[in-house]
Amino acid sequence: MSTAPHLHGGSGPDVIVVGEALVDIVASAHGTAEHPGGSPANVAYGLGRLGVDTALLTSIGVDRHATAIEEHLRSAGVGLLPGSRRPGTSATATAVLAADGSARYNFDIHWDLPRTAPATLPKILHTGSIASFLAPGAAAVRDLLEQSHRRCVVTYDPNIRPALLGSHVQAKTTFEELIPFTEVVKLSDEDAHWLYPRRPLEEVSRHLLALGAGLVAITKGSDGSMLATRDAQVLVPPVTAAVADTIGAGDSYMSALIYGLLMRGADGLAPSVLEALGRMASKAAAITVGRPGAQPPTLDELQSDAPQHQPANQ
Numbered sequence: 672m673s674t675a676p677h678l679h680g681g682s683g684p685d686v687i688v689v690g691e692a693l694v695d696i697v698a699s700a701h702g703t704a705e706h707p708g709g710s711p712a713n714v715a716y717g718l719g720r721l722g723v724d725t726a727l728l729t730s731i732g733v734d735r736h737a738t739a740i741e742e743h744l745r746s747a748g749v750g751l752l753p754g755s756r757r758p759g760t761s762a763t764a765t766a767v768l769a770a771d772g773s774a775r776y777n778f779d780i781h782w783d784l785p786r787t788a789p790a791t792l793p794k795i796l797h798t799g800s801i802a803s804f805l806a807p808g809a810a811a812v813r814d815l816l817e818q819s820h821r822r823c824v825v826t827y828d829p830n831i832r833p834a835l836l837g838s839h840v841q842a843k844t845t846f847e848e849l850i851p852f853t854e855v856v857k858l859s860d861e862d863a864h865w866l867y868p869r870r871p872l873e874e875v876s877r878h879l880l881a882l883g884a885g886l887v888a889i890t891k892g893s894d895g896s897m898l899a900t901r902d903a904q905v906l907v908p909p910v911t912a913a914v915a916d917t918i919g920a921g922d923s924y925m926s927a928l929i930y931g932l933l934m935r936g937a938d939g940l941a942p943s944v945l946e947a948l949g950r951m952a953s954k955a956a957a958i959t960v961g962r963p964g965a966q967p968p969t970l971d972e973l974q975s976d977a978p979q980h981q982p983a984n985q
Contacts, residue, residue, distance in 0.1 A: 717926025719747030907949030919965025
């Protein structure tokens with residue numbers, strides 16, 4: 672098992688995101704376009720767009736894709752932590768869009784987290800997606816969560832990509848072994864159904880809470896989302912939007928959820944807080960699906976009262 676350097680408290684960004692950054696190559700009937708992406712990088716970018724002091728610990732190369740990723744993150748005020756650059760090429764994910772805007776992915780990725788850990792603990796440490804499953808970097812992610820979860824809030828979105836996860840049993844075991852080190856787990860209904868076939872979402876939520884999560888958020892596409900703690904459960908209706916594509920919608924939901932967790936008052940995770948968190952996160956996802964690629968809202972857009980149009984996917 673890898674050993675990550677010890678984290679210690681101090682001044683630094685409010686949120687550190689740990690995970691892959693890559694370039695989405697999107698193929699559709701209109702041609703091919705490239706967008707910096709990767710679920711953790713999207714979450715970091717979304718947080719930056721919301722004005723949150725955010726840094727990303729990742730592993731990118733020295734090619735043109737790496738330059739595009741770094742410039743993209745910098746445009747939202749997100750910095751790369753030391754050690755995030757390595758020799759070689761950066762990862763890519765080719766997304767083939769269907770007529771309804773949904774995406775099918777093919778990945779070219781090698782994930783090896785740098786041995787340099789963040790020097791200070793943030794208020795919230797977020798990770799997820801490929802970074803939490805793919806060796807050799809997944810072991811370092813686990814080390815970081817294990818050593819920091821008692822001293823900051825840890826959020827986790829598995830963002831399941833079956834093509835990269837090996838056996839179902841192995842992936843489920845890896846996922847469940849991380850839950851005790853997390854406070855907040857967010858997953859889509861597709862993630863939940865892949866991990867726990869034929870189990871109702873409410874049962875999945877209770878199972879994850881029993882494993883140690885403090886809050887479980889499950890998005891249900893056009894049916895809204897469900898947020899649950901050991902003491903309460905709320906169902907949040909969908910926010911409607913005209914769908915361009917669904918790329919990055921779940922990541923925008925996650926960014927807004929983290930933003931809400933940072934901004935919450937003294938009411939902790941009371942039902943009213945859960946509902947407010949869910950509504951804001953759903954609105955962020957709805958804004959994102961209204962435009963091509965992973966383009967999350969700014970804080971002004973999130974706080975505006977602009978009307979929407981169709982049910983959004985998250």
